[in-house]
Amino acid sequence: MADTDNPIPDDEWESIVANVPLVSVDLVIEHDGGVLLGKRENEPAKGEWFVPGGTVFKNESRTEAVHRVANEELGASVVIDDCLGTYEHFYETADVDGVESKHYLATAYRCHFERDDPEIVGDDQHSAFKVFRPPFENLHPYVERYLDDR
Template sequence: MTDEERLIPPADWRTIVENVPLVSVDLVVEHEGGVLLGKRENEPVRGEWFVPGGTVLKNETRTEAVHRVADGELGEPVVIDDCLGTYEHFYDTSEIDGVDSKHYVATAYHCHFKLDNPDVGGDDQHSTLEVFQPPFDGYHPYVECYLDEL
């Protein structure tokens, strides 16, 4: 089944976001001595620097989701180094008009690019992707939790 075939119709997505937490993966990608973050274009956390991530699809393992998200959001494959743990993220916004919150149960994975010189591209969720160097301070609190685990 392709990703296109797995898309959830908007009315169903609205019902899901209004009523249940979303299972997701977040990628903490180390690169060039820092961590890759993207400037978010959509809610939640629009305008913030955040790690790439996405919802786990039905019948997809979390590690399969990591690889799908890396290919789709970064345009490059990653190697998973470690699982940093599972976190709950509560947001008071969503991308759906009239839905004022979103809840994720996110598993964060420490990763690196498979290639030494990846050609990292963006997607419609990020206006730009950049590598941020330590010290890691002043980021979104959920990103700081991940960086503290490194």
């Protein structure tokens, strides 16, 4: 189980983001005939509709991270249906002052909510959540790739 009570100090996080790819999970949550996306409030991809996701903590499995991220970012539980694979994401922005880019190794999981009608609470990383239905158009290229692969 991950140690989520001791976040990484800011100076160490800056060094990590500046020098190594981040291992993360992204949740492609199928819901109500579409896919749930959140409007990002932070870099990278600020202002874009994107899948919920987050960094995998040390000693935390990727599937444990999926469930933690769902609870932290949405306030809801999910069921994992499938692993879509691992993707590389390169951004020319970062959420860390003094760091000009961010690199992720993101494993995407196709999921659905544990309950049919979840109450999505949200967090400070998103200004809104919305279900997008096909045809999917004008979304971030990384999101479009997930949707093509599901």
